[in-house]
Amino acid sequence: MTKHEFEVAMTCEGCSGAVTRVLNKIGEVNFEIDLPKKLVWIESDKDVEVLMETLKKCGKEVKYNGTK
């Protein structure tokens, strides 16, 4: 599986909690969230666009930093 790095404009646990829940909803992903660094690492076979759209659902700014 590919590991992708995303930068998400999260500011609090509420934000990271929302990210956790939307990612849990789509399933088939392993992820790690670093709130202070505003980074989300996702390990998944899904397309980057799909992951991007999912993260954007939280209403935060999302930037794709590439694979890790």
Place this chain on the structure above:
Amino acid sequence: FDPNMTGTTVSLGVEGMTCGSCVQSIEQRIGTFPGVIHIKVSLEQKNATVIFDHNQQSPESLSEAIEDMGFESSLSESIK
């Protein structure tokens, strides 16, 4: 906000918000949905008051939209 436009008001319970940024994200995103005339989210009361056009949205669809964003939403509150 156009006072001549008649809308339905619903108050939805929202769980999982912890700061002003969460409130803003919800207001900004749900506020752009078709049929949403006005939205006010309260962090203290853990709810969202939405005025909407019932031809385009329903309390259920609004609640789903909030859930879609990663927050818990309930329809428990009164509909005027």
